Amino acid sequence: MGITLRDVAARADVSVATASRALQKPAMVSTATRERVQQAVDELGYSPNRSARTLITGRTGVLGVVVPDLLNPFYPALLKGAQERARHHGVQLLLADAEETPEGELPLVRTLAPQVDGILLCSPRMGAKELDAAARLTRIALVNRTHTYLEAVAPNALSGVRGALRHLRSLEHRRIGVVGGPARSWSEGRRRRTIARAADELDVEVVDVGHFAPTVEGGRAAAESVLVLELGAVLVYNDVMAIGLLAALRESGFRVPQDISIVGWDDIESAAVTDPPLSTIRVPRREMGAAAIDALVEDPAAHQDGLTWRFESAFVARGSTGRARRAGD
Incomplete structure (x- = not known):
């Protein structure tokens, strides 16, 4: 017993x-x-009967977390922060993978909703109508996405983008390519607008390279377009794609950064140990994960609808960016 x-x-x-x-x-x-x-409790190893507690309190003590892709290295640090804060609040996390399919997110919410007190949607791809439907099922908070009435945690991309473009401009790059992620991604649209704003401020020309899968293979696929456009510097949707692009360029005989400078996005753990180390825009993923759990756990009456918790991004210069080549080099 x-x-x-x-x-x-x-x-x-x-x-x-x-x-x-x-x-x-x-x-x-x-x-x-x-x-x-x-x-x-500690000495006896007691674990409460969750079903009984749910009947008594109406709460499960569990929060759901839906991520687009568990293999994406953007998420471990975010989930680590979420887990640490969940432990602080005395709740547990139930994790689900949407497998990069926007149409799969709402069914996951429907499945999880009866089992949890709220759900954290990480970088959700679903549209506004689907988010409204999800919010009718349970309490929802968002990471890497904002909404008119749902609480959200998102980075301020402008500070990082300005830093990256200033850095490239100081290296005499005036024509910079943007290797985009999924066209339906909220982050993609927001970043494009931010890049355009910063480029206009700094008098830099931005060239659209296209939309690609947010994977190593997606970065590899972008290499041909980068070369056809004869770009000397590119800003890439995420570090994973940037690593794939870097590998494909080197396999084609191009040097990074001597021939092409690459800037990633996120500052995942492996960014600092690529060859060369990847310049990138750092996003405070662990802190964002913790704040998102706070948003779900705290009394919603204490916040206004649509409150967004903003975290500053920052450019990190490493070895993948170098001076622009001059004619005849």
Whole structure:
């Protein structure tokens, strides 16, 4: 027979009702009592019966998290931050992979909604109508996307883009290609507008290279277009694509950065150890994941509808960017 709340109460020398309050509503008991009950929980290895707690409180103590692709290295740091903050709040996470299919996101929300207290949608591809439908099923918060009435966590791309374009301009690049991600991606549209704004401020010409899958293979596929357009510098949708592009260019006999400068986006862990190390726009993924859990857990009445938690991006210069080639070089 498993450890019960009655066993915890006996070990802590309190009533069952006090033990329950210490675990469910800790503010209602003294610090000493709360610590004694928690010590008993730890010593006995007690795990609450989640089904019973749901019946009593109407809450599951679980939050859902939907990501577009678990293989994308953008998400581990974000999920790490989310997990750390979830543990702080005493809730658990239930993870689901949408497999880069926008049409698969809403069915996942429908499946998860009865089992969780809210769902965190990471970089959702679904349209506004689908987001509205999701919000009718459970509490929703967004990461890497904003919305008129849903709480959201998003980076401020402008600071990072300005830094990247200023850096390339200082290296005498005046014509810079943009290797885009999925055309339907919210991030793609927002970044394009941000890049256009910063380029106009800095008097830099932006060349559209096209839209590609947000994968290593997508970056490789972009290489031919980059070469046909005779670009000396490119800003790439994410680091994964930038790594694929870098590999394809080198295989074709082109040097990075001597022939072509590459700037990625996200600053994933492997960006600093590519050859050459990848210049990129850093996004504070871990902090964003933590803030997103706060957005789901905290009292919604404490915030205005559509509150967006903004985090600054920053350009990181490494070895993949160099001075523009001059005619005759």
